[in-house]
Amino acid sequence: MSYSVIDKPNSAVFDSERLLAFSNFLKKGTCEFESTVLGGSMGKALPPGSIIRVRFANDVNLETGQVVTYVATDRIVAHRLVKMATSRGDRYVITCGDGTVCPDAPMPVSAVIGILTEIRNNGVWRPVPPPQLRSFGFRLMAYLFSRVVLIALCLDPRFSNWVAARIVETRTMAVRGVEFVKHCARRNSPTQPVPRS
DSSP states (O other): OOOOEEOOGGGOOOOHHHHHHHHHHHTTTTOEEEEEBOOOTTGGGSOTTOEEEEEEOOGGGOOTTOEEEEEOSSSEEEEEEEEEEEETTEEEEEEEOTTOSOOOOOEEGGGEEEEEEEEEETTEEEEOOOOOOOOHHHHHHHHHHHHHHHHHHHHOHHHHHHHHHHHHHHHHHHHHHHHHHHHHHHHHSOOOOOOOO
16 A cells, blocks of 8 residues: 655654654644655545645644644655544544545554645645545445444554554455456457458
8 A cells, every 4th residue: 555655854764753752842833844745645636746835733733634644653644634533542543545445544643743735736836635526435435444443443542553454455455356357357358350351
């Protein structure tokens, strides 16, 4: 699964704890930073290579539908906020890329760095677009998967991480299975003889 990640400065070792501590300091002001999108999981909303502008923000400014950046274990991810929830006294965000039905593992609100405010593509800055219109089936699957992860989060945060990982694995296997069947069907389809003139 690809992520809409932003680049790591100087390709240095990614230190998520230091980055979070630094971002918590910057959340007290109105600071912003710019970076480049590497992955394609946000679809047309954040195409790879786009420059994004992120405003540091604390959890009171977070709203469903915003594109937020958060610190994962080894990268910074930019995905749309689907739901905020509380489990065992801690607050979590559930996010999902616009181009996938699989939600991310819930992240503590403290892992969120900020909110995307603008995107630059072809040299022009513009607001972050809303999610593109998807088919009913796509929206239904995304909703169901996010609800399953939310229910698992209410039971136990570690269990919800496990559930989210299994959803991604199952989807990946299903996509590969469909591609394999299509490939076999193309290989075994009778070819039409070329008429001779």
